Amino acid sequence: MDKIKKQDGFMSQLLIVLPDHILEAYAAHPLIRPLYITDIGYFPHAQHHYRERPTGSESYIILYCIEGEGWIRLAGQKQQTMQKGALIVIPAHTPHEYASSEDHPWTIYWFHMKGEQVGDYFEGIDEHTSPTPVSVEHSSQIIKLFQDSYNLLQKGYSLDRIIYVSQLAGHLAAFIRFNLQHPHLALNRQKKHDVEESLQYMTEHLDKNVTLQELADQAKLSVPHYTHVFKKTTGYSPIDYYLRLKIQRACQYLDLTEQSMKEISIQLGFQDPYYFSRLFKKIMGKSPSAYRNTRKG
Template sequence: MVMNHIKKTDGFMSQKLIVLPEHIIAEYATHPLIRSLYITDIGFFPHALHHYRERPTGSVAHIVMYCIEGEGWVSLNGQKKQNMRKGSIMVIPANMPHEYASSETHPWTIYWFHMKGENAVSFFEGIDQHATPTLVSVEKSAKIIELFHECYDLLQKGYSLNRIIYVSQLACHLAALIRFSQQQPNVAWNQQKKHDIEFSLQFMMEHLEKNVSLQELADQANLSVPHYTHVFKKTTGYSPIDYYLRLKIQLACQHLDLTEQSIKEISIRLGFQDPYYFSRLFKKIMGKSPSEYRNTRKG
């Protein structure tokens, strides 16, 4: 039995909390549309003063905590306490000893989920005792909250198979969103702001019909070329120029599909002065020449 020490036992005003019965989980957990990932517990604790948990042997499920107000701390496997502040999300791996608490002066407001399933480890791979809270963008924040309420409202109305299947698919969406957010590291923009690599991607998108150098991209991000290249590749898996060229080819595909422009016209429009180089690059990325791509039936 997992130890679960609790300082606050009488709940929090306006809290939401659902723990699925064990027999329901056992009945549905092997269903092919559920077994990959499913929610076992879900909750919302507003202004949770004195909220505290200690699980010396961890939880059998992965625990997702998202703080939207106030602050608190999390400690994994007896390591140093990590601060959780507004806008940060944390995943505590299954079976990881942990402890967490809300601030006594600025108590947190948190949404939380317990998740299990065959693909849970894959969704949250790379998370260990050194995991840290991740800041979530405003857009992703709204989606997390929306997914919580949709899951909660469905479960509140009963545990039918169709509802559990739907909630399981929402859980996959949520886990994918968290995974994506955790793999988008922030780097310094200046002393007051954070520059997300998304700004650089947007800059590329706005200059696909021109030619942008690596130095220009790094300058736009206010980073040295080596630092910018390292952060960009860590985030996307590609070097900046490689990614930029792939965006150009992606736009070229749209022109081939939706316009009658010649291959030469498209290549020049996208900043390629040599149509032969454009065609070679297109085939390298897409696996077929521009003309072969254009003649392929789609839709």
């Protein structure tokens, strides 16, 4: 029996393909012409996802895997694994195929980009490119840029919105370019190791309420030193970042499950649902219920 293959149609997916007549009308605008998004999507737990383009795409394609894994093949070369936390840029007109793992389906964000300067942003990327890891702190920025772009486009394709999204696309492309060219940039390898280990510890204990002292002990640093290193690396204090990870996980539960706000808050270690709701609104700019309605709208 042939394997099931799906291009889209995944539960809770987000997908926008800008109509050709909209792109034709706006692509010549001086603020859009350099770089713009043509398609944008989010496929959660995308079992059986498969895509093949024998002649490539007219756009540059960005794939970012946040959960599970899959594989990708460029220009008929060796198949490469795409694991959690990996990002790849597929150059325009490059034959390719990619698919989600059958056993551990990936969750991916993806973008299609065009424009006069798109090749300049991704200079040096060709059919020999490989998936590149993205750090935890950079991951949240990519997801935020996706969410901002998607939410703007979901409200309509006015010129002002397309201009705004084009500027977000430029920010995203520049961010990815920097990440690809400086994959090992860090203030200090040992400090980065301490912080990465701490971030992993946080993500594994989102159902608890770890203290600053516990985090410092886990990193084998004093509380003042740990706090200084963490904030210098991520831009946030340890507990603030920990709470943001909880809210990021809450967003996933709101997107992918039918759990109540109370169930989600308890699952993430918040015994007071009202505090959870206030914190969610402070970080995300809207209540959990408003977020759930917007994301599934």
